[in-house]
Amino acid sequence: MVRPRVQSPRGDSQTSQQSFVISTQDLGKTYGDVAALSSLNLRVPENSIFAFLGPNGAGKTTTIKLLVGLTRPTSGSGTVLGYDIVRNSNEVRRGVGYLAQHPKFYKEMTARETMRFAARFYFKGPRDKIEERIEHLLSIVELDEKSDRPIEGFSGGEMQRLGIAQAQINYPELLILDEPAAGLDPEGREDVLKIMESLRSESTIFYSTHILDDVQRVSDTVAILNKGHMIAQAPISQLLAGSEGVAYALTLEGNTQKAYARLSEEPWVTGITEKKVKDKTQWVVTVSDDSMAKKKILRTVMADDTVDVLDFGLKQYELEEIFMKMVEDSNNVTQ
Amino acid sequence: MSRSKAFEPVIETGWRMGFSNLARKELKAWFGTSAWWQQALMWTGALGLFSSIGFQEPETGLMIFYIMAFIFPSIAVLVVATGTILEEKDSGSAAWVLSKPVSRTAFVLAKLLPNSLNIAVSMVLIPGLVVFLLAVLFGAAPNILAFYVSLIPVIMWQMFLLFLTVCLGTFFEKAGSVVWLPIIFIFFGANLGMNTTIGPFGPWGLLTVATGISTGTGFSVYPLIITIVVLVALGAAAIWRFSRHEF
Numbered sequence: 001m002v003r004p005r006v007q008s009p010r011g012d013s014q015t016s017q018q019s020f021v022i023s024t025q026d027l028g029k030t031y032g033d034v035a036a037l038s039s040l041n042l043r044v045p046e047n048s049i050f051a052f053l054g055p056n057g058a059g060k061t062t063t064i065k066l067l068v069g070l071t072r073p074t075s076g077s078g079t080v081l082g083y084d085i086v087r088n089s090n091e092v093r094r095g096v097g098y099l100a101q102h103p104k105f106y107k108e109m110t111a112r113e114t115m116r117f118a119a120r121f122y123f124k125g126p127r128d129k130i131e132e133r134i135e136h137l138l139s140i141v142e143l144d145e146k147s148d149r150p151i152e153g154f155s156g157g158e159m160q161r162l163g164i165a166q167a168q169i170n171y172p173e174l175l176i177l178d179e180p181a182a183g184l185d186p187e188g189r190e191d192v193l194k195i196m197e198s199l200r201s202e203s204t205i206f207y208s209t210h211i212l213d214d215v216q217r218v219s220d221t222v223a224i225l226n227k228g229h230m231i232a233q234a235p236i237s238q239l240l241a242g243s244e245g246v247a248y249a250l251t252l253e254g255n256t257q258k259a260y261a262r263l264s265e266e267p268w269v270t271g272i273t274e275k276k277v278k279d280k281t282q283w284v285v286t287v288s289d290d291s292m293a294k295k296k297i298l299r300t301v302m303a304d305d306t307v308d309v310l311d312f313g314l315k316q317y318e319l320e321e322i323f324m325k326m327v328e329d330s331n332n333v334t335q
Numbered sequence: 336m337s338r339s340k341a342f343e344p345v346i347e348t349g350w351r352m353g354f355s356n357l358a359r360k361e362l363k364a365w366f367g368t369s370a371w372w373q374q375a376l377m378w379t380g381a382l383g384l385f386s387s388i389g390f391q392e393p394e395t396g397l398m399i400f401y402i403m404a405f406i407f408p409s410i411a412v413l414v415v416a417t418g419t420i421l422e423e424k425d426s427g428s429a430a431w432v433l434s435k436p437v438s439r440t441a442f443v444l445a446k447l448l449p450n451s452l453n454i455a456v457s458m459v460l461i462p463g464l465v466v467f468l469l470a471v472l473f474g475a476a477p478n479i480l481a482f483y484v485s486l487i488p489v490i491m492w493q494m495f496l497l498f499l500t501v502c503l504g505t506f507f508e509k510a511g512s513v514v515w516l517p518i519i520f521i522f523f524g525a526n527l528g529m530n531t532t533i534g535p536f537g538p539w540g541l542l543t544v545a546t547g548i549s550t551g552t553g554f555s556v557y558p559l560i561i562t563i564v565v566l567v568a569l570g571a572a573a574i575w576r577f578s579r580h581e582f
Contacts, residue, residue, distance in 0.1 A: 065581075065582060068434050069433075069434075070430055070433060070434065070581070070582040071581040071582060072581065090348075090352060090436055090438070093434060093435060093436045093437075094436045098434040100427060100430060100431060100434070102427060103427075103431065104426045104427035104428045104430075104431055105428060105431060106360075106364075106428055108364065108368075117356065117360060118435065120345070120356040120359075121345065121353055121356055121435040121436055121437060122339075122342070122344065122345055122435075122436065123339075123342040123343060123344060123345060124342075124343045124344070124345055124346075125342070125343045126342070126343065129341055129342055130342065133342075170339065171338050171339040
């Protein structure tokens with residue numbers, strides 16, 4: 001099957017040769033007076049593990065349901081694998097694998113029967129090849145031992161793993177997973193993340209989550225959604241580099257007042273954020289001139305004998321900090 | 336994607352997409368489990384028992400069979416039909432299936448057509464055969480051909496209840512909103528059918544059609560024609576509504 005490609009639009013920060021497996025233009029969904037999703041412009045690059053991040057109720061599941069045709073947009077448009085999500089929803093569903101947030105299968109079926117049922121939507125035969133594929137996927141998700149048991153007795157983690165296996169049955173170019181690790185114990189979460197990493201070579205993975213640790217571990221691109229609005233979309237390395245330019249982190253002991261005043265006067269310092277932790281003081285110093293900062297920050301602070309510098313280095317942002325700040329800023333704007 | 340070239344792809348397109356797999360699943364869930372013979376046994380026992388009481392008078396025994404066949408298995412039809420769409424919408428299994436290359440028309444038709452066959456075999460044809468054998472045993476045997484043709488209106492009645500319940504299941508989310516109308520038809524359908532004014536003008540008239548065929552006393556074709564029209568309309572309404580359902 002040759003599918004239409006969606007190229008990066010002119011002026012996009014991504015390279016012009018990059019293909020997108022998901023592309024939306026002002027996609028929106030309202031339920032009555034409530035806007036679940038507003039003007040979403042999403043670009044998911046091919047061959048990425050793309051995390052769709054947001055607090056509960058942000059609109060992540062709504063977006064995913066729009067992409068797989070389970071619900072219809074009230075505004076805007078979108079393509080998945082180059083196919084229009086409304087007009088060519090059948091083609092979209094042929095090319096993707098989907099795992100719902102709380103996957104529900106027919107409880108009277110076994111795991112193997114569930115896989116066979118899913119496979120028959122795509123393939124008529126040969127039977128041995130289909131069985132081989134089922135066996136392979138069940139072993140990847142470590143359900144081969146339980147493949148002939150009715151799924152009624154499966155745990156949440158087993159159900160989730162079966163969900164990923166059935167979503168992969170048709171060799172999808174794009175795997176869409178809605179909160180694949182939510183509600184699982186640490187071991188179950190670890191299993192799901194490992195499976196996702198192992199599938200990276202086969203499919204682009206677009207998954208929603210609110211578990212930040214998982215995002216930082218397996219994803220390479222992130223979009224952050226809050227209250228139906230997208231507030232950021234970038235490669236994770238770019239996001240982690242911070243949005244406020246270069247910053248340095250210092251941990252100090254003693255009286256920091258004079259050092260604070262002296263450093264604040266430097267023209268290349270754009271801001272100092274101070275936090276007290278027990279008897280220590282932590283600073284994040286944002287700067288406009290990195291070369292000056294490298295040379296002078298430490299000297300300026302250490303010129304004051306009443307201050308001891310316990311730690312100094314380039315500020316490494318955690319995704320959680322970025323996420324919390326962006327969501328907070330977004331909430332302040334909408335209030 | 337190239338790895339999938341080793342497989343023979345399903346070629347169903349448009350409204351048929353996914354139908355054969357879904358229909359196969361519905362038939363297997365019935366005939367591949369104990370459901371078919373348990374239902375057949377239950378309704379054969381109930382209808383055989385009631386009919387045999389009346390077989391001292393040949394026509395009374397058959398009349399009891401038709402009346403009971405219009406009421407008792409209908410309750411099971413209602414249960415099957417409610418579960419088939421309402422529970423699937425509620426549990427999320429319908430959303431899972433519809434995330435595959437499946438048309439919503441195929442989804443609804445796969446609920447209506449295979450279940451019509453399941454119900455016809457287990458709730459009408461098998462009990463009907465046993466009741467016929469009982470009638471032979473009691474020396475009250477009707478014409479075999481006429482008797483079996485008379486089961487067609489009985490099957491159509493059960494299909495009417497199935498289609499009605501499934502259709503209502505596509506419009507409403509609660510079982511209470513879905514079952515009240517079919518229940519009225521189950522318990523008052525026979526009375527409506529015997530009413531000389533409105534009797535021939537609805538599926539409820541199928542009871543008099545069945546007895547008319549079996550006894551050779553003649554019957555109106557209106558209930559048959561109207562029921563076919565109603566089945567098509569209910570099926571179309573169910574497809575129309577389900578195509579607009581948002582998960």
